[in-house]
Amino acid sequence: xxxxxxxxxxxxxxxxxxxxxxxxxxxxxxxxxxxxxxxxxxxxxxxxxxxxxxxxxxxxxxxxxxxxxxxxxxxxxxxxxxxxxxxxxxxxxxxxxxxxxxxxxxxxxxxxxxxxxxxxxxxxxxxxxxxxxxxxxxxxxxxxxxxxxxxxxxxxxxxxxxxxxxxxxxxxxxxxxxxxxxxxxxxxxxxxxxxxxxxxxxxxxxxxxxxxx
Numbered sequence: 001x002x003x004x005x006x007x008x009x010x011x012x013x014x015x016x017x018x019x020x021x022x023x024x025x026x027x028x029x030x031x032x033x034x035x036x037x038x039x040x041x042x043x044x045x046x047x048x049x050x051x052x053x054x055x056x057x058x059x060x061x062x063x064x065x066x067x068x069x070x071x072x073x074x075x076x077x078x079x080x081x082x083x084x085x086x087x088x089x090x091x092x093x094x095x096x097x098x099x100x101x102x103x104x105x106x107x108x109x110x111x112x113x114x115x116x117x118x119x120x121x122x123x124x125x126x127x128x129x130x131x132x133x134x135x136x137x138x139x140x141x142x143x144x145x146x147x148x149x150x151x152x153x154x155x156x157x158x159x160x161x162x163x164x165x166x167x168x169x170x171x172x173x174x175x176x177x178x179x180x181x182x183x184x185x186x187x188x189x190x191x192x193x194x195x196x197x198x199x200x201x202x203x204x205x206x207x208x209x210x211x212x213x
Contacts, residue, residue, distance in 0.1 A: 140172050
């Protein structure tokens with residue numbers, strides 16, 4: 001986690017500079033005036049000097065962090081991690097993609113890497129990711145969600161999984177299960193499957209959504 005930028009207003013640079021003067025320079029009005037011009041005078045009557053510059057630098061740093069960046073600042077971060085904002089995409093949705101993109105770029109294609117990436121991409125909806133082997137060189141992922149995915153979220157999920165998987169490894173299935181999921185007998189305890197729906201999705205279970213193949 002990044003260290004928060006200290007608030008420049010809490011740092012007394014003028015006092016620090018005065019304290020670090022060699023003894024032969026201390027107490028000289030001309031030297032003290034130079035320090036006041038650089039670091040800001042006690043009464044703020046002269047230039048804010050270094051304090052103003054530091055405040056600007058702190059603002060620039062905060063605008064380049066995922067936790068604080070907004071608007072075009074996020075677009076700049078997207079250019080760094082290789083994730084372009086879609087037309088009309090909100091900051092909140094784009095931020096999820098950026099966080100997932102960081103994990104995608106670091107992915108070794110393991111189940112744990114893919115699961116972490118998907119949970120970041122579908123933050124607020126995805127609750128669990130389970131992987132299954134498809135010999136000789138493929139895998140299937142089942143993503144449990146608390147609410148149905150939008151078409152944009154489905155497309156993003158496919159895009160990120162295909163980009164993050166290992167080279168030469170196939171995807172034999174990518175499924176999304178919304179809670180409660182349909183099951184023939186409605187008795188399986190984990191997850192809490194339900195059987196036939198009454199047409200309103202309030203009694204029975206949802207059909208699983210297969211995105212791949």
